Amino acid sequence: MVDFLYMTWLGKPVWMWLGFHAVIFILLALDLGLLHRDKSREIGVKESLLLTAFYLTLGLLFGGWVWWYIGPQAGQEYLAGLVVEKSLSMDNVFVIAVIFGYLGIPRNAQHRVLLWGILAAIVLRGLMIGLGAALVHQAEWVLTIFAAFLIYAGIKMLVSGDEEEGENKSADRFTGFMRKHMRVTDELDGQNFTTRRPDPKTGKPVLWLTPLAMALVLVNGADVIFAVDSVPAIFAITTDTYVVYTSNIFAILGLRALYFALAAMVDRFAYLKTALALILIFIGLKIVIADTFELIEIQPWVALVVTVVLLAGGVIYSLWRTRGAAEAPVAVPPQAHAETPRERLGSSHG
Structure with missing residues (x-):
């Protein structure tokens, strides 16, 4: 043994x-x-900030152990990877807020979707990182492709327009497909992903999906899409599979807590996307300049400092430009009437 x-x-x-x-x-x-034994309890901003600090502290402590046990190089790479992954996950938070708002998921049910979404994300990220590691170790030129993709993704993020409208259209298509091919209720059944309702044709009780299940699928789909950016980004910093995986997972662990801290102020971070785009472009250029053409050797601590500066700059500038703005609600309050996705689809096509 x-x-x-x-x-x-x-x-x-x-x-x-x-x-x-x-x-x-x-x-x-x-x-x-x-x-979270009490499923009906909402997670407030204060608790969210405390949980975010808790998970971030654990991630940093683990990074200290990596630094001590594996070496300073691995430690710097881990910290750079953690910051990059945490930065990119902030953009994912805003997309999740749009999904919850679109489907009318109340705040006290959102943490259940996020918890199971994180469990699925850990499995999916593990598979994607394993595939990426296999590709990189078989052929190092794959990193150049990763670099080109990151630069392209960053430029596209810089010039993209109103992404919320596009996300709502994607949600429209998804919910329309689900309702056409599966039994989906218009309203929630507590915090259940499924419920039993009579079949319209036979009258016998059958299994139906709830909007909470659709939210879970959309959240997982969004994570896969963001992983397409984040996994190449971390491999651009280090090819050590252990460092890549552990930094990625620790960044994901704090995502649920980070959501409740940021979603309440989603409109205050209007310029954060610009900072994230610049981070992607910088990491892509790092590979092209340092690894492909071997012009300048960029140390991991340099990548860490640049990422922190860009992220902090985006946050501070966003808060300064939107100072005095009212906080935006995360989702429709439970007591208010929320237009269902079916009603929304009907009105948009009427």
Whole structure:
């Protein structure tokens, strides 16, 4: 058994992988079983900020262990990766806020969607990182393709227009498809993803999906789309699979807490997307300049500093430009009438 623990898997001993996943399992179990037993309780901004600080502290402590045990180079790469992934996840938060608002998901049900969405995201990110690691280690020129994609994605983000309108149109198409091919209710059934209702044709009780289930699918779909940007970005910083995976997962763990902290002020971060676009372009150029043409060697700490400066600049500038703006609601209040996706589709086509 001891020999097995010291066997190398993806460049690191098995015990390092098992230990990391044990920590993640304990955190998820605490979150699911202890912190949120009361499903009806809403997560406020104060609690959200505390949870965000908690997960960020754990991520930094783990980075300190990586620095001490693996080495300063790996430690710098981990911290740079954590900051980049956390930065890019902020854009994901705003998309999730649009999804919840569109489907009329009340605040006290949103944490359930986010929790299961994070569990699915951990699995999906693991698969995508495994695939990316296999490609990079088989052919290093794949990094150049990653770089070109990141530069393209950053430029596209800079020149894109009103993305919220496009996201609503995508949600329209998705909900229309779901309602055409599956049984979906117009209203929620507590915090259940499914419910039993009579079949319109036979009258017998059958299984129906609720809007909460559609929100879960859309949130997971959004995470996959964002992973297409974030996974190449982290491989642009380091090709150490362990560092890539652990920094990515720690960034995802804090996403649910970060959502409730940021979504209440979603309109205050109007210029954050510009900062995220510049981060993607910088990371892409890092590969082209340093790795492909070997012109300048860019150390991981430089990538970390540039990312922090761009992110902080985007946040501070956004808050300054939108000072005095009223806070935007995250979702339709539970007591208010929320237009259902079916009603919205009907009015848009009427």
